[in-house]
Amino acid sequence: MSLSIHPTAVIAAGADIDSSATVGPYAVIGPHVRIGARTSVGAHCVIEGHTSIGPDNRIFQFASLGAAPQDKKYAGEPTRLVIGARNTIREFCTFNTGTVQDAGVTTVGDDNWIMAYVHIAHDCVVGHQTILANNATLAGHVHIGDYAIIGGLTGIHQFCHVGAHAMAGFASHVSQDVPPFMMVDGNPLAVRGLNSEGLRRRGFSQARVAALKQAYRLLYRQGLTLEAALAAMGELIAADPNGIAAADLQRLHSFVAASQRGIAR
Structure with missing residues (x-):
């Protein structure tokens, strides 16, 4: 057995573990599991099902x-779990495979920081560079956009989408879609404003933030119907189609227009 695999680990025949990966004591690895280069699997982890894990992940005990x-x-269908690269997955996390009622795969992207006791249910899609704090719970079919932050003890209802760069505060009850760039919290859920500080930390210019604040006011502060707010945002985009914030405004507009559960308002 490789020196990188502890002698007490139980590795099923058929498991594909890169020679540079490490597996800790008493871990159990199933026959349909693939583990990429330099990924570390902590003690007592159980990795089963049709699971593919990319390089440079750190999976805690x-x-x-x-x-x-x-x-x-x-x-019992052979559905899958696919995990990308450079994720940190802390203690007692539970990620399930998909179902044939959806795409049949649960997906976690790259560079995510996933804290202890996080649950990612079947058919979820988690993007890149997200933060899921302790005990965040994603029901089935939830989508989390890039750079989103989900606070500790927050529950997200099945089929909800959380947009890129959004933030849900501690112990939030998310039962509707959260548009990109917004900051929400509470039970019932309320939109508290634009996630301005998060955007600045990610290098958004003052002009981009100002444009998104204008869109936020259209959605949440001017008493417009959703249809009227979308029309007004469309006018903003049309007035400056190649402007510095045009792509941001289009992302927000497209998300809201496509929402199936309705957005938090």
Whole structure:
């Protein structure tokens, strides 16, 4: 056995573990698991199902990845869990595989910081550079955009989407879609404003933030119907189609227009 795999680890025949990966004591790795270069798997982790994990991830002890979805309709189909690169996955996290009622895959992107006890249910799509704080819970079919931050003890209802650069505060009850760039919290959920500080930290210019604040006011502060707010945002984009904030405004407009559950307002 490789020196990078602890002798007490249980590795099923068929598991594909890169020679530079490490597996800690008493970990259990199933036969359909692939683990990429330089990824470390902590003690007592269980990785099962059709699970693919990319390079340079750090998976802490007692995580459970790739178990069957918590869905009564699941009948043992070979659905998947795909995890990208350079993620930190802390203790007691639980990520499930997908279901055939959706795309059949649960996806976690790259460079995510996922704290202890986070649950990512079947068919979720988590983007890149997100932060999911302790005990954040994603029900089935949830989508989390790039750079989003989900506060500790926050629950997200099935099929909800959280847009890129959004932030949900501590112990929030998310039962509607959260548009990109917004900051929400509470139960019932309320939009508190634009995530201005987060945008500045990510290098958004004052002009980009100012344009998004204008769009925020159209959506939330001028008493417009959703249709009227979308029309007004469309006018902003049309007035300066190649402007510095045009792509940001289009991202916000497209998200709101496509929302199936309705947005938090």
